[in-house]
Each structure stands twice: as C-alpha cells, then as structure tokens.
Amino acid sequence: xxxxxxxxxxxxxxxxxxxxxxxxxxxxxxxxxxxxxxxxxxxxxxxxxxxxxxxxxxxxxxxxxxxxxxxxxxxxxxxxxxxxxxxxxxxxxxxxxxxxxxxxxxxxxxxxxxxxxxxxxxxxxxxxxxxxxxxxxxxxxxxxxxxxxxxxxxxxxxxxxxxxxxxxxxxxxxxxxxxxxxxxxxxxxxxxxxxxxxxxxxxxxxxxxxxxxxxxxxxxxxxxxxxxxxxxxxxxxxxxxxxxxxxxxxxxxxxxxxxxxxxxxxxxxxxxxxxxxxxxxxxxx
Ligand code: NDP
Numbered sequence: 001x002x003x004x005x006x007x008x009x010x011x012x013x014x015x016x017x018x019x020x021x022x023x024x025x026x027x028x029x030x031x032x033x034x035x036x037x038x039x040x041x042x043x044x045x046x047x048x049x050x051x052x053x054x055x056x057x058x059x060x061x062x063x064x065x066x067x068x069x070x071x072x073x074x075x076x077x078x079x080x081x082x083x084x085x086x087x088x089x090x091x092x093x094x095x096x097x098x099x100x101x102x103x104x105x106x107x108x109x110x111x112x113x114x115x116x117x118x119x120x121x122x123x124x125x126x127x128x129x130x131x132x133x134x135x136x137x138x139x140x141x142x143x144x145x146x147x148x149x150x151x152x153x154x155x156x157x158x159x160x161x162x163x164x165x166x167x168x169x170x171x172x173x174x175x176x177x178x179x180x181x182x183x184x185x186x187x188x189x190x191x192x193x194x195x196x197x198x199x200x201x202x203x204x205x206x207x208x209x210x211x212x213x214x215x216x217x218x219x220x221x222x223x224x225x226x227x228x229x230x231x232x233x234x235x236x237x238x239x240x241x242x243x244x245x246x247x248x249x250x251x252x253x254x255x256x257x258x259x260x261x262x263x264x265x266x267x268x269x270x271x272x273x274x275x276x277x278x279x280x281x282x283x284x285x
Contacts, residue, residue, distance in 0.1 A: 009060060010039045010268065013052055014067035017041045021282060022065055025261045028281055029273035037062075037269070049073045053094070053101075063095045063268045065261070071105075071135050078103025087172045088139040093264040104267055107136060108143030110260025111203070111231075116147070118255045118279065121201065121227055123147035129194070130154045131215060132205035133161040136231055140205065141169045145186065153199070154188040157206075157215065162188035191216045198223040202248075204230040204239045214238035222248040233257060255279055 012022040018041065026039035044052035049070045056064060066074040074091035075081070079100035085091050091103035115121045128149045130137055133156040144152055156162035166188040195218050202222065208215050209232040222228065228243030231253035240250040258275050266272045 008037045008062045009056075010037055010063050010065075011042045011056060011061060012039070012065040012067060013042050013044045013049065013056075013070060015044055015046055015069060017043045017067070020067065021257065022067075022261060024282070025258055025278055026265065028278045029262065029265045032277070033265075033269070033271045033273050035269050035271060044070065050077055053077060057096050057101075061096060063093070063264075065264055066092050066094060068135075075103055077101055084108060084139075084142065087142045087169070088135075089168075090135045090139055092139070092260065093267060095267055104264070105139050106260040106263035106267070107139035107256070108141075109263050110256045110258075111140045111229075112143045112147060113259040113263075113275075114251075114253075114255035115201070115227075115229065117259070118276070119227065119251055123149055123201070125150045126200040127198065127223065128152045129197075129199040129202045129221070130205060131203065132156060132207070133158070133165045133188075134205070134207065137205040138165060140203070141165060141186075142173065144203075145169070145173065149185065149201075151185050151187070153193075153197075154186075155191055155194060155215075156188070157191070159188065159190035159193075162190075191218075194218050194221060197221065198226075200226050202226065202228050202243070204228070204232070204237075209237035209239055212238060214242060217242065219246070222246045225249075227251060229253070231256060254282060258282065 012020050020041040023039050023041050030037050071090035078091055080102045082104040085103045085105040088105040093104040093106050095102045126149045154162040166186055200223050209230055226248040228248045228250045230237050230239050233252040233254040243250050258279050262273050262275050
C-alpha cells in the first residue's frame with residue numbers, strides 16, 4: 001500500500017483574521033491545479049507576529065500570506081526581499097526555504113492584473129488618482145507607474161505622507177532605472193489640491209470605506225468613461241456610490257484580492273492558476 005506524502009502547509013496571518021477569504025481562494029487554486037497543499041487562517045497576537053511565524057516554520061510551514069496589521073513586520077522579518085517588496089516597504093507573501101525567509105509583495109501586481117486583465121482597462125496614458133498613502137497605496141505606486149500612465153497623483157488626508165511616498169517612489173524608480181517616476185508624472189497633495197481636476201481612474205486605497213466614510217472629493221473628479229476602484233470588497237461603499245452618481249463605472253477590490261493570491265500561489269508552487277473562475281465563485285457567495 002502506498003502512502004501519499006503529507007500536504008505542504010501554508011497560512012495567512014492577521015489580526016483579526018476570521019473573515020479572511022484567502023483559505024477559500026487557495027483551496028480553489030489547489031483543486032484547479034492539482035497541487036497538494038493545505039492553507040489555513042491563523043490569528044497572531046499584536047505583539048506575537050514573529051513568534052507565530054517562527055512556530056509555523058518550525059512545524060514545517062512552507063509559506064504564508066500576511067495581512068493587516070503585520071505587513072511592515074513581515075518586511076522586517078525577511079532575510080531577502082523582492083524588488084517590489086523593497087519598493088513597497090511591506091510584505092504580504094513569505095516563502096520559507098533553506099536560505100531563510102523570502103519576502104515579496106503581490107498587492108501591486110494584483111491590482112494591475114485586475115484592472116488590465118479582468119476589467120479591461122488600458123493604463124497607458126491614463127490620468128490616475130490614488131487615494132491614500134498607507135500600506136496598500138505604497139504597494140501599488142511603482143506597479144501603476146510601470147504601466148505608463150499620463151500622470152499619477154497621490155492624495156492623502158495627511159498630505160505630507162503622500163509627499164513622502166512620492167519622494168521615496170521617485171528615488172526607487174531612479175535606482176531601478178525604470179524612469180517611471182518623473183516629477184511631471186508623479187505628484188502628491190491634500191484633497192484641496194483636487195479642485196477642478198479630472199481623472200480616468202480613481203483608486204481608493206484609504207481605510208475610509210471600512211468605517212463607511214468618504215474622503216472629501218470635489219464634484220466633477222471623474223472624467224468621462226472613468227473607472228472608480230475601491231480596494232475594499234464585500235459591500236457597497238460611499239466612494240462607489242458617489243462615483244456611480246457621477247456616471248463613473250465602479251469596481252470593488254475582490255479581483256485584486258484573488259489576483260494577489262494567484263501571484264503568491266505562483267511564487268510558492270510555480271503554477272499560475274486561472275483567476276476568473278475563483279472570482280466568480282466568491283461573487284456567488
Ligand atoms: P493603512 O491603515 O495603512 O492606511 C490607511 C490610509 O487611509 C491612510 O492613507 C489614511 O490617511 C487613510 N484614511 C483612513 N481613514 C480615512 C478617512 N476617513 N478619510 C480619508 N483618508 C482616510 O491601511 P491599508 O493601506 O493597509 O489598507 C487600506 C484599504 O485597502 C483597506 O480598506 C484594506 O482592506 C484595503 N486593501 C485591500 C486589498 C485587496 O486585495 N483588495 C489589499 C490591501 C488592502 P492618513 O495617512 O491621513 O491617516
């Protein structure tokens with residue numbers, strides 16, 4: 001009688017974590033691609049992230065996703081980093097191997113793949129507004145710039161944080177020699193700087209939607225045919241309602257969630273799952 005080898009273990013760590021859709025997404029990817037693995041949602045105490053990861057590695061865990069509020073700690077814990085994780089200053093995917101902990105950030109490519117692949121939006125030459133300057137915004141700046149938009153304006157309640165993000169991204173882009181973050185194309189400010197301006201794509205990467213709030217957007221912000229993208233998912237948001245009211249097309253962040261998971265799955269398993277059926281599965285409830 002042959003005994004099949006044990007499944008490889010993966011998990012997502014967060015606090016809170018019970019709501020996570022990642023176990024369902026990775027189970028669907030594994031079934032679709034015939035990969036033998038388990039993936040669970042694990043709670044880590046606020047002061048116990050590093051210990052939780054060490055424990056999971058010690059038990060044979062092969063890799064992990066990391067969500068709020070541990071992405072910066074995961075960055076600090078990584079012995080080696082991908083260029084995109086370095087640019088983001090945050091890590092959402094860890095891979096464990098003989099060389100130690102490797103940290104990657106798949107949020108940015110997740111957003112770009114959802115916009116370009118699932119939503120059919122060509123980002124080249126578009127005027128993009130990115131709202132927010134926290135972890136999620138940081139992860140998507142360089143991947144968005146790499147698509148060659150006409151401009152990327154970062155707006156934040158605390159304007160200085162958006163300006164810091166621009167300075168950091170410009171520096172990194174010049175170091176990576178991508179030439180993507182020329183000052184003419186990348187700039188930042190507070191919400192008052194948006195008066196009279198129009199954008200083809202507005203990405204809400206603030207945590208405002210979580211609290212049912214809407215940042216102070218001026219009327220007429222959405223250009224004709226604009227797409228409004230809220231990184232939050234699971235319910236309608238004041239941001240998407242406002243965008244619809246102004247005639248813009250709206251999209252939530254569920255596609256980004258599945259796309260960032262697919263990129264993590266590819267890093268771990270070397271196999272790229274199809275995302276459309278998994279997005280459809282989650283939308284069906
Ligand atoms: P952070 O806490 O790091 O950043 C929060 C940002 O939101 C800051 O820029 C903050 O501004 C701003 N903000 C918070 N409240 C308000 C408000 N009432 N009005 C205006 N701005 C506000 O959070 P993250 O960046 O980690 O996450 C942001 C969102 O993105 C969350 O909803 C999260 O669920 C979502 N997300 C979705 C993903 C997906 O795959 N779909 C992946 C990652 C995140 P200030 O600096 O002034 O405090």
